[in-house]
Each structure stands twice: as C-alpha cells, then as structure tokens.
Amino acid sequence: MLSANMNVMIKAARKAGRSLVKDFREVENLQVSVKGAGDFVSRADREAERIIKEELRGARPNYGWLGEETGEEAGEDPTRRWIVDPLDGTTNFLHGLPHWAISIALEHKGEIVAAVIFDPAKDEMFVAEKGGGAFMNDQRLRVSSRGKMIESIFATGVPFGGRGTLPATLQDLARLMPLTAGVRRWGAASLDLAYVAAGRYDGYWERGIFPWDVAAGILMVREAGGFAEGLREGDHVLESGRIVAANATIFDTFAKVIRARD
Incomplete structure (x- = not known):
C-alpha cells in the first residue's frame, strides 16, 4: 500500500x-x-x-x-x-x-x-x-547476491570536460577494472543506483555528484538490501557529493578498493 x-x-x-x-x-x-x-x-x-x-x-x-x-x-x-x-x-x-x-x-x-x-x-x-x-x-527489488568481484559489474560516472575529479576516477578505474567483470558508464546516476537496487549492477561509485542526482537512489539501494554510503566512512553523501554503493555481500571488498585513494 x-x-x-x-x-x-x-x-x-x-x-x-x-x-x-x-x-x-x-x-x-x-x-x-x-x-x-x-x-x-x-x-x-x-x-x-x-x-x-x-x-x-x-x-x-x-x-x-x-x-x-x-x-x-x-x-x-x-x-x-x-x-x-x-x-x-x-x-x-x-x-x-x-x-x-x-x-x-x-x-x-x-x-x-x-x-x-x-x-x-x-x-x-x-x-x-x-x-x-x-x-x-x-x-519487489533485491540487490544481487554476487560475492566475487571478478563476477561483478560496477557503474560509475566518468567526469567530462575539465572537472577536477577526473584524475581520481581514472585511478579508481585502474585499481578496480582488473578485479571485475566490467565497469559501465551510462550517464545517469539515478538509474545507476536503481540498477544496483534491481541487481542489474553489483555496485556503483562516483565523485562530484549533487544531492538531486542520488537522493532517491540511496533509499532505493538500502530498501533493496544494499548499502549506500559516503566515499569516506562517516560522510553524509548529500553533503560530500561522493558515494559508494553495492550489494551487502560485496560492499566491504568493493568499498575498500574505492576508498584506497581517499
């Protein structure tokens, strides 16, 4: 209801x-x-x-x-x-x-x-x-149950133009891509998070986002059984503009890779 x-x-x-x-x-x-x-x-x-x-x-x-x-x-x-x-x-x-x-x-x-x-x-x-x-x-949506990085697909937003988050994102990709089944960049953060909630993606991360990009998606992932947190532990996503989200099984491993730079 x-x-x-x-x-x-x-x-x-x-x-x-x-x-x-x-x-x-x-x-x-x-x-x-x-x-x-x-x-x-x-x-x-x-x-x-x-x-x-x-x-x-x-x-x-x-x-x-x-x-x-x-x-x-x-x-x-x-x-x-x-x-x-x-x-x-x-x-x-x-x-x-x-x-x-x-x-x-x-x-x-x-x-x-x-x-x-x-x-x-x-x-x-x-x-x-x-x-x-x-x-x-x-x-009803449920996040995926995949627990191995090498079997998992992740999404992100690769910065465009002269945005200052590009070097950090390229470093993320260099660390992450050898460990995974692939990374997708489809250009809509809200749908990236909705797809994590639906189990289509196993995880998502991004820097330099705005509250309206991810506010709805954060709840979507959490209510589907996943985690959506700040890129730094304890950060409030809507204030920091940086997010990491994934299914509950793989979150810790995935977040550790992404947080390695921060």
Whole structure:
C-alpha cells in the first residue's frame, strides 16, 4: 500500500515523463544544430521541473524544495523537503540516447523517506519508502547476491570536460577494472543506483555528484538490501557529493578498493 506522498510523487513523475517523451521525439530533428538542440533540451528540462514542482507543491505547499534547475526554497515545514532532478541524463537525452530519468526524493529531518526514479523511455517506475521495501513496476527489488568481484559489474560516472575529479576516477578505474567483470558508464546516476537496487549492477561509485542526482537512489539501494554510503566512512553523501554503493555481500571488498585513494 503506497502512502499518500508516494502517490503524489508517482503522479508528478508520470506527468513530467509524458512531457519529456514528447520532447525526446523532437531531439532527433534538432541534431543539425548543436546549439539549437542544447537550447531545446534546456527548455525541456525546465518545463519538466515546472510540472513536477507544480504537482508536488500543489499537493504539499508547506514542504521545502531543492531542484536542479530552480535551486533551494525553504518551506513552512522545516523538517520536510522535496529533492528533484527533472532530467537526469541530460547529455543522453540531447544525443537521442534513451537512458535518462526523473528522480524525486522526499527528505524528512535529514533522512530520505520516499523515492521515485522514473525511466519514461523504458516505462520503468522504481519506488521505495523507508521500511517498505523497493519496487519496480510493482515487482519487489533485491540487490544481487554476487560475492566475487571478478563476477561483478560496477557503474560509475566518468567526469567530462575539465572537472577536477577526473584524475581520481581514472585511478579508481585502474585499481578496480582488473578485479571485475566490467565497469559501465551510462550517464545517469539515478538509474545507476536503481540498477544496483534491481541487481542489474553489483555496485556503483562516483565523485562530484549533487544531492538531486542520488537522493532517491540511496533509499532505493538500502530498501533493496544494499548499502549506500559516503566515499569516506562517516560522510553524509548529500553533503560530500561522493558515494559508494553495492550489494551487502560485496560492499566491504568493493568499498575498500574505492576508498584506497581517499
């Protein structure tokens, strides 16, 4: 039985998803002009956030807000806020790659208590509530049971452009890849975490992330029986911007490899 808040979140995600799918179909026609396509996707992103904000704040006007596009707004209720990424995987969207998502989390007293990650292109709706488990399209999620690194697949985000976390990530890859069955870089942190929760990936790590990238995914992994922690032990992920997540069996071994540099 989903809570009232979860129903509001799902409704908002589906409404924004319909808008984004319509825009996604237009992206292909805009590839002749990179600037034109980029501007178009920025508008699509902002419109999706507007829709989500209208739905969530219309239903819960006293909750606070933290969104990728519109920033932070205090609410009358200082203990609750929405954390929203209206389009995670913008670069994929821009290039016509059908791997992007809407991420919505509800935070209560500093803890994520409800989460939705919606992949409209594949019609996969991932949901989780604290203490209630994690589900994808009504199917309960469990992290994988793989316990050997060499049989496991991991995900990360390789920094682009001039981001300062690139050297550290390359060192991570050099240490990790010889020990594993592979590393994937699919370009949407929320889906990376949803896939860990679903057992599709065995683990995920990344530096330089924002709260809206991973807030929903953290709860998703934990409610599916996995671990999601700061890259340094004791760090709060939403404050540090660094995360390591994996199934319960392999977490310690995986985290030790990633934390070796830190």
